[in-house]
Amino acid sequence: MNQPNEFPISELGIIGCGGAGFPTHVKLAARGLDYLIVNGAECEPLLHKDKELLEHLTDQFFAGLRCAIEVTQAKIGFIAVKEKYPALLKHLEKAIADRSSAEVMGERFGNPRLQLLPLGDFYPAGDEYELVYEASKRLMPHGGIPLNVGCVVVNVETILLLGGGKPMTSKFLTITGKVPHPLTVEVPIGIAVREAMALTGIRDLTGLTVIDGGPMMGKIITDIDAEVVKKTCGGLIALPNEHPLIVKMTRPNEGNRRVARSACDQCTDCTELCPRFLLGYPIKPHKAMRAAQFAPFNDQNYSVESVFCCECGLCSLFACPEDLPPREMAVMAKKYHLGRGVKLTDWKNAPTIHPMRSARRVSIDRLLKKIGLLDYDRKAPLTNIEIRFEKVKLPLKMHIGAPSIPIVKAGDRVQVGQKIGEIPEKKLGAALHASISGRVAEVSGDAITIVRE
Ligand code: SF4
Ligand code: SF4
Incomplete structure (x- = not known):
């Protein structure tokens, strides 16, 4: 494995593979962490990628984990996996035992430990706020990030890529x-x-x-x-x-607004089951619904807590007995309030866990049935x-931050793994690499196209 001091992580173009796409070299710039948490929860129904990788590419995964722990000097590494996969937990337990603590974690940072973090089969077990709490029993401050409470959360595939030591x-x-x-x-x-x-x-x-x-x-x-x-x-x-899921997902905003106005009886089920509300954050989607019913968001401050919505969808797709769209209304309100300068840090009270949090968790089985x-x-x-794929089109922006800057032109020959886009100077971003060998067919304002020769 390439160690980071031999090959800077920023050169690999690796970004968070959990969906958000935060550049990994920036996330792993944290030092002296208490907890590095590998997110293998994969709580989205139907997806199996992370557990397949943990099971079949175990050596490369542990090579990446060692790299991440060395770089961040984390005291404890957690691998979060659902307890409904006992065979996988056993496999990982053995993998940890087979490697000495020093081999897995490196000796330089005192007495680090690696632990499994078995999770219940609920949605959204892989939410960063949930994971940080499960691992550390710490709640992130309003508007905070895991680092504020000594944690970093990294996806399984991101760790695997680090273990490969090659460009993404x-x-x-x-x-x-x-x-x-x-x-x-x-x-x-x-x-x-x-x-x-x-x-x-x-x-x-x-x-x-x-x-x-x-x-x-x-x-x-x-x-x-x-x-x-x-x-x-x-x-x-x-x-x-x-x-029905596709029908809901494709309904335009105006349609959602019309539905929201029509039938909400303010039962508050959407709020009572909201995972962020149950963690103690001030989000209340029923208030976004009420705002949609009675007044435009820009007339009032009424649904301002919507800025805490993580868009998990549980309220719209599971909680609401009337099949209404509280998430969509909360997201509309969130965009409006963030746009006018509201900040999550404006709330000063520390979050406190709701006493009914465990009892109100939604199991994946119930969720699958409902949706x-x-x-x-x-x-x-x-x-x-x-x-052999003959053509690829590589968007310059697949990550959080500024688009990559092309460093090739049409007609150039490139090899797989060759850098073709770099991070703009002093900006948050990710490098871009050719994913097949061939000739650059086009460099447009938003993508580089490569065709095989
Ligand atoms: S949106 Fe649905 S769950 Fe929420 S208050 Fe209205 S009826 Fe109840
Ligand atoms: S989508 Fe709904 S359940 Fe999820 S955080 Fe937002 S308001 Fe809460």
Whole structure:
């Protein structure tokens, strides 16, 4: 493995693979952590990537974990995995035992320890706020980040990439839903989503809508022929256009607003089950619904707590007995209030855990049933593929921060792994690398296209 002092992490172009896409070299710039938490919760239904990687690429994962712990000097490393996977927990326990503490963690930082963090099978167990609390029993301050309470949370695949010590050129993802053979697979970044879907054996996507990510927080792919697999993509799920989840996800804002106005009886179930509310944060989605019913958000400060919404979707997709859209209203209110300068740090009271938090957790089984995905809950084994992809389109911005700056031009020959985009000076960003060897066909304002020769 390349150690970070031999090959700076910032040169690898690795970003958080949990969906947000925060540049990893910045996250791992933290020093003297109490806890480094590897997020293997994978609480989005139907996705299996992280546990497949932990099971099948264990050595590379532990090489990456050692690298992350050495860099951050973390005192304790947690690997958070759901307890409903006892075989995987046993496998990881053995993997830890097989490596001496010094080998796994490095000797330089006193007496570090590596622990498994078994999680209940609830949604959203992998939410950063939930994980930090489960690992450390600390609550992040309003508007804070894990580092404020001595923690950093890193995704399994991000750790795996560190263990590989090579530039980020490929992506693991689970491809599932209404397809013949769901699978978890590694593909070059930038291939067409349609090509990725074809790996499941599906030939015709007519009548199906594809979600980029999980069913709770993923985004609908509106133009299947234009979309490519990005660094942040952890899953692709194809569902029939008429599936209730797709109908809800594709309803436009104005439609959501109309529905919100029509039938909310202010029962407050959406608030009572909201994971952030149960952790003690001031979010109250029923107030966003009330604001939608009686007055535009910009007329009042009424739903200002919506800025604490993490958009997990539990209120709209599970909690509301009337099938109304509290998340969508909370997100509208959040955008409005953040846009006018409200900051989460404006709230001064420390959060306190709700006494009913454990009792109100929503199990994945209940969630799957409610959102109509029980029939699609199938295995998606890690599968090796031998396909030469002929073309990739690499967006310059697949991460949080400024777009990468191209350092190649049309006509240049590039090798897989070669840097083709760099981080703008003094900006937050991520380097970009060729994901196949070939010739640069186009450098546009937002992407670099490479074709094989
Ligand atoms: S949105 Fe649904 S859950 Fe929330 S208060 Fe209204 S009816 Fe109740
Ligand atoms: S989406 Fe709903 S349940 Fe989730 S944090 Fe926002 S308000 Fe709470």
